[in-house]
Amino acid sequence: MGFETFTDTIVDLLQERMGDAYEIKVIRVTKNNDVELTGIALTRQEDSIFPTIYLEGLYEEFKEGARLSALADKIINCHEEQSMALELDMDFFRDFDRVKDRIFYKLVSYEKNRKFLKDTPHINWNDLAVTFYYAMEKEVMEGGSIAIRRQHMLMWKQNAESLYRLAARNTKRGMPELLVSMRELVMELTGAWIRDEDALPMYVLTNREKRFGAAAMLYSERIRELAEKFGSDLLILPSSVHEVLLIPDDRCREYSVYRQMVEEVNRTQVAPEEVLSYGLYRYCRRGSKIEEIIS
Numbered sequence: 014m015g016f017e018t019f020t021d022t023i024v025d026l027l028q029e030r031m032g033d034a035y036e037i038k039v040i041r042v043t044k045n046n047d048v049e050l051t052g053i054a055l056t057r058q059e060d061s062i063f064p065t066i067y068l069e070g071l072y073e074e075f076k077e078g079a080r081l082s083a084l085a086d087k088i089i090n091c092h093e094e095q096s097m098a099l100e101l102d103m104d105f106f107r108d109f110d111r112v113k114d115r116i117f118y119k120l121v122s123y124e125k126n127r128k129f130l131k132d133t134p135h136i137n138w139n140d141l142a143v144t145f146y147y148a149m150e151k152e153v154m155e156g157g158s159i160a161i162r163r164q165h166m167l168m169w170k171q172n173a174e175s176l177y178r179l180a181a182r183n184t185k186r187g188m189p190e191l192l193v194s195m196r197e198l199v200m201e202l203t204g205a206w207i208r209d210e211d212a213l214p215m216y217v218l219t220n221r222e223k224r225f226g227a228a229a230m231l232y233s234e235r236i237r238e239l240a241e242k243f244g245s246d247l248l249i250l251p252s253s254v255h256e257v258l259l260i261p262d263d264r265c266r267e268y269s270v271y272r273q274m275v276e277e278v279n280r281t282q283v284a285p286e287e288v289l290s291y292g293l294y295r296y297c298r299r300g301s302k303i304e305e306i307i308s
Contacts, residue, residue, distance in 0.1 A: 014075070016051075016068075016069075016072055019068070019072050019075060020039060020051060020053075020068055022081060023053065023068065023071075023081065023084065023085060023088070024037045024039060024053070026081060026082065026085040027053070027055065027085055027088060027089070030085060030089065031055055031089070034057060035055050035056065035057055036055075036056050036057075036058075037053065037054075037055060037056075038053065038054045038055075038056055039051065039052070039053055040052040040053070040054055040065055042065060042067070043128075043129065044286040045121055045122075045125075045126065045129075045254065045286045045287070046121070046122055046125040046126060046285060046286055046288055047125060047126065047128060047129070048285045048286040050067045050068075050069055050286075051067065051068045051069065052065035052066060052067050052068065053065070053066050053067075053068055053088065054066070055088075055089070055092045064091070064092055064095035066088050066091050066092060066095075071084050071087065071088070106147070106159070106165075107168060109169040109170075109171070112147055112169075113179055114183060115147055115148050115149075115150070115183065115187075116145055116146070116147055116161065116176065116179055116180050116183055117145070117146055117147075117148050117180050117183050117184045117187065117188060117225075118143050118144065118145050118146075118176075118177065118180035118181065118184050118228055118231070119143070119144060119145075119146065119225035119227075119228050119254065120138065120141045120142070120143060120144075120225070120227045120228045120230070120231070120254065120289060121141065121142050121144055121254065121289070122140070122141060122142070122288065122289060122290055123137060123140055123141055123142040124140065125288070126142065130142055130144070132162055132163050133160065133161070133162055133163065134161060134162075134163060134166045134171075134172070134173040134176055135173060136173055136174070136177050138231070139292070139294065139303070139304065139305040140290060140292050140305055141289070141290060143177060143180075143228070143231070144160070144161075145160075145161040145176050145177075145180050146158045146159060146160050146161055147159040147161060148187075161176065181231070181232065184220075184228060184231075184232065185232040188220040188221065188222055188224075188225075188226070188228075188229070189220060189221050190218065190219075190220055190221075190226075190229040190232065190233045190234070190235055191218070191219050191220055191221050191223075191226070191229070192216055192217070192218050192233075192235040192236075192239065192259075193216065193217050193219075194215070194216050194217075195215040195216065195217065195258075214243065214260065214261050215258055215259070215260050216239060216258070216259040216260075217252070217256050217257075217258060217259075218230065218233060218235070218236065218256060218257050218258075218259055219255060219256035219257075223255060223256070224255060225254055225255060226255045226256045226257075227251060227252075227253065227254050227255060227256060227257050227289050229257075230249065230257060230294075230303055236259065236296050236303075237296075237298075237301055239259060240296055240298045241298070243261040245261045245262055245263060245298070246261075246262040246295050246296060246297050246298055247259050247260065247261060247262060247295065247296040248260045248261075248262045248268075248271060248293065248294070248295055248306075249293070249294035249295065249296060249303065250271055250274065250275050250278075250293065250294075251275060251289040251290040251291075251292065251294070252278060252283070252289075253283045253287045253288065253289055254287050254288075254289045255287065257289075257294075259296075262295060268293055268306055268308070271293055272291070272293055275290075275291055275292075275293065276291055279291060292305055292306070293305070293306045294306060
């Protein structure tokens, strides 16, 4: 059974179970990097907001042997859980004073999000773009967020620069940076002991939430400390929108080697919507700034 037939069958099953009070909608959602996903929503006429459940993962479960009836049950349960979390008065979103302390920023590819950025306040940063989102409280929806669009910015009488200043403060305070050596990470994951002298001098920079942690580059103080420790500039390899890798720039390897590393990781290890960039960056000790390596 192909994906389209799977989608149609799930819609029919849900409509049968939910009855005429609900309309089962299939929604095409464009995510980061213009990745399009297929979502399904169970809506009533009185609903102003409703959760969207994506079907791609469920289709993979179906291909691995899951029954259609069980997947329909899973969608209904997910809808009920998320609907309870969404039962809040969205009028609060009109009041800037009520949302301003939970406005954060993240980094995305400029080139891969040109269409999205046309209607989205942003700040250009090297070959990337800084965009903004409202992070829902954990008790309302764990990990839930609302992308801030141009209409929100105008409603609040703000501009991209004022949102950036606000988000910079909130993100640094609410998403503190986290710098971990690859040695520590491997030992934690495998339980094996690695001597300092045997470990690559590679570090992972993210935030404590490990969500959109690549943006920690914008406010990190540990980058400067690490550069001082090694007495050199640092190469920054974009691992995903959630983290970047830091390596001392010892000038011993061609930059093309690191570009190939970034390309391989993006191609084989990172979901398409979580790819940050195929570029390479450098933290320069002189001037304490991050620049894209063009050559």
